[in-house]
Amino acid sequence: MRHLLLLVLLATTLKAGEAPRWAQMDYGPTMGCSLQIGNEYVLRALIVRLDKEKQTYVAYDLETMRVAAMWTGGFIDGNGVIFKSEHHAQPKPVGTLLWSNPIGPGWANKDGSFVDPRPQYVAKYNMPQGGSELTREGQPMPKEWVQYKGHYLHGQQVVVSYAINGCAVLERPRLSAAGSLMRTITVAPSSIEQRVDLAASGPYCTAGGAGAVDVTIAEITGREIGIIPPRKEARTFFVVISQKEEIPQSADAFAGLMSEKLINGGPARWPETITTQLTPGTGDGPYVVDTVTAPDDNPWKSWMRFGGLDFFPGGKRAALCTWSGDVWIVSGLDGTTLTWKRYATGLQEPLGLVITDDGIVLTCRNAIMRLHDLNNDGEADFYEAFNTDIHLTRQFHEFALDLTRDKAGNFYFAKGATPGRGGPNFDLWSLHNGGFFRLSPDGKKLDVVARGLRAPNGIGIGPNGEMTTGDNQGSWVPVCPLNRIRAGGFVGIPDGVPGDVKPTKRDPPIIWMPMDVDNSSGCQVWAPDDRWGPFAGSMLHLSYGKSSLFSVMTQEIGDVMQGALTKFPLTFATGIMRARFNPADGQLYVCGLRGWQTNGARDGAFQRVRYVGKPVAMAMGYAVTKDGIDLTFSQPLDKTEAENVDNWALQQFNVLWSAKYGSPEVSVADPAKHARDTVIVAKATLKADGKTVSLTIPGIQPVNCLVIKPRIATADGTAITAHINATINVVP
Incomplete structure (x- = not known):
């Protein structure tokens, strides 16, 4: 076998002095992101840290469950909007790329084939290099073949959970004694043979462990293929993928590499809590803005740019997610002393959050995720892939946005479109760009309710099932609309509707908002009762761009809705995007961040709009x-x-x-x-x-x-x- 040629990657160049904010952050044992490896893209990468020194990493492709690459000598270069605010770019590994695998299934189907069943499409990206290419990226594999289930954390150890041809698989990546990748794999009983694509012919691939008695590695069409025979009992084995021949470890050394304890919760990774104070708002009006001070100064340099919030029952605690992938829980909302605890890390751009009886559910770029604290220590141990049906592209603007529920327990969220560099151009449209979505309570059925959105950074579900979104000015969006969403609706961009026949008329919005009023919209929320003043039952609208809060007035004539809005005379610290009413105190809590196109001053903030009981003089x-x-x-x-x-x-x-x-x-x-x-x-x-x-x-x-x-x-x-x-x- 030949040795794989090492590719040396360009390291990140930092200015003298302090590292940039994104580079200071400890992202935890894993990080979800879109990743560029050579000329290929892994749009649902799960990067796993393999050493304490934070120098060696492996990346899984969660679409195909292949191991996409392994590298050493650094983390990532921070390209992309979430890190350096760069548009039309994705991060790349830093250091030395030890080996990589091309786009395609990581495991064979039930017939032993590795042929990728996903259709190729022309990916036209309006990026600096221009051009187009054929690709299959961004499309989920058939679930009966490959299905990512989630991953477990046990301290700094990671176990990836997935299913191949209906057979449950647990996989723990780690470094071998010689610094190579060791994939420890447990496969459930199965009546069929299974095959795993390990690497191109070149690296040394060696199977070992007590469960590897019948596992063989064969070179087939230039690939190193692990062959696992049918079995009546679960088998655990490991495979070492190395640049040099290694002696397989003994069964004794192998013992304990995969055990039940790894998937039942482990020691806390972030035991420290951080205390902050609630800063009361001031002013003579009927509403004041209190600041729920965020733990900006924290041991992990976590970047507090909030993308979602919700309250636990009782309203004394809330969970918030950050754009960089964290979830934090804040306690003490019934007083002035607040306690913050880091609950989860490494999620892929979470920008919506709902708390349910079964866990914290998040809208992430790669999936709808649900978090579970298996041992009740205040940290998530299982990151469940609640739904992975979303199609996506590498386009930076294709955010998955907001999350809320209706009375029946359905989840709702929206996705951005793929605008190119200025002008009317759009990059590739996937099946789900610019959609408004409904997900069943069990996470199994995803429906597109409406299409044509551009950048719907906030939605609303009203007390009577009303569905709304904001949007962001651009091509086919003359100014920001406040949209009423109805099943089968079309609300903006014709390219967002599949097929050759495109709409020639859009559904009328409730309100068209001039640019000096709202240049980039957030979510909508309804005041539940009179504890928040005279607006019980009324819709409220947030502006991310203007860092503002509005009261919305609507009128329905026949099947057409129209309306007006007026601004509350309040000032917010950041671009507010998400809102929830606290069931305990009845007050409005908002959060948001500063990305671009906002007048918000702070990177992120969590604030309360409190009614002080004075008379309100507003429309x-x-x-x-x-x-x-x-x-x-x-x-x-x-x-x-x-x-x-x-x-x-x-x-x-x-x-x-x-x-x-x-x-x-x-x-x-x-x-x-x-x-x-x-x-x-x-x-x-x-x-x-x-x-x-x-x-x-x-x-x-x-x-x-x-x-x-x-x-x-x-x-x-x-x-x-x-x-x-x-x-x-x-x-x-």
Whole structure:
């Protein structure tokens, strides 16, 4: 056998002084990411650290359960959006690549074939090198052949769990005495032979261990293939893949390499807890923003950029995930002293989180994951692949976003599209780009509810099953919409709909939001009761780009919904994206991060919007009438000011739904002009309830963006000047 040629990889070049933030972080025993190895990509890589010195690693391809590569001399170079904020790039191994395996199944099917059944497609990527290529990456394998189940952690040891042809497999990677990869494998009983692709002919592959009596290694078509015969009992054996011939270890030395204790929870990896203080908000208004201080200064340099949150029953504890792959649990939310505990690490870009009776469930780029603490020590021991049906590409913008549930227990999330470098171009569309998804409570059935989204960084499921999303301006998204989602709906980008026939009209959003109002949307959430003031039952909308919170007012005419929103006069520390109401105190908690295209100042923050009991003076209701608009406010109004038409300044404009990036503000009166039109208010009438103003608008008609600037006051003299941004889809 020949020795495999060593490929020396370019090491990361660091500036003098402190390492960049991403490079300081300890990611734990494993890390999920998309990884470039040579000219190939592993889109669902699970990188496993093999030594205490953090120098030697192996990467599994969780789509095919092949061992994709082994390298030594460093970790990764940090290319990519999650590390260095680089677009159109993926990280690469640093150091010396010892060996790698090409894209394809890591194990044979029941007939002994390694032929990849996934269709090839042309992957056109609008990257610096341009061009296109044929690939199969990003597509799940048939589950009856290969299915990743998850992985266990026992201290720093890792056991990967998967199934091959329905046969359960446990695999523990580790270093041999000589520093080679030792794959310790336990296979369940099976009536058929199984074959595992170990390496190209070149490395020395040696099987050993008590369970390897009948395991053979054969060179077949230039590959080293491990052959495992049918068996009535489970077998455990190991295979060493080495650059030089090694003497197989004895059964005594092998004993204990795989045992039950490794999959039943182990010693804590992060026993330290971190204490912070809740910082109360200040201000004279009815709402203040408290800061649940994050553990930014922590022993593992974990980067606190929050992508999801949820509360445990009772509301005293919450779980939050970070963009870099962590899950943290914070306790003490009923007081001012907070205790943070690191619960999980190494997840692939988790940007949504829900707590269920069966564990913490997360939306990750590679899968929907569910975490289990098997020994109740406050750390996840089993990272379960709850659902792996998602298709993905290597495109950086294809985030898997948010996670929430309906009353039936279904999960909902969304995925981003694949915009290229500026202009109207998009990179490859997979089956799931730009989709809004429903996942059954058991994780077995994934449905695409609607298509056409671009960057839906936040969704909402209302108390009556309402489905909503925000989006992000770009090609086919003229300004940020607040979308109503319905089954079979189309909400933006024609390329997001499979097939040759593309939509020529999109579903109307509830609201088109001008760029100075929201340039990049977050999630939606509904206030459950009056503990949070007068907004019980109302929808709220978060802006990641403007770090803002809005109250949403909706009207339904026939099967068309339209609405308006107005901003709370509050300041947040970061780009807020996720929100939950705490069942204990009834207050709104928000979290988010600073990636790009946000005015948020901090990398991440967790904050509480607390109602202090003072009167609220804001718009609460919006309705289009045949003669104009009715606006309802939270308090009785000063009649003289409310009925003075000079106190109402209205402007309107349309936007163009097209392949161009964004849209100008287009005059309604003269579409050839890029300008806002002044809207005349002929009459303002305060209704008998003292809170609702009817604005008479001659010639009222559908319009994308209607900006209402009141200059009125409540009956007790409190000024109301907050702008109201509305959309008119239909006039009754």
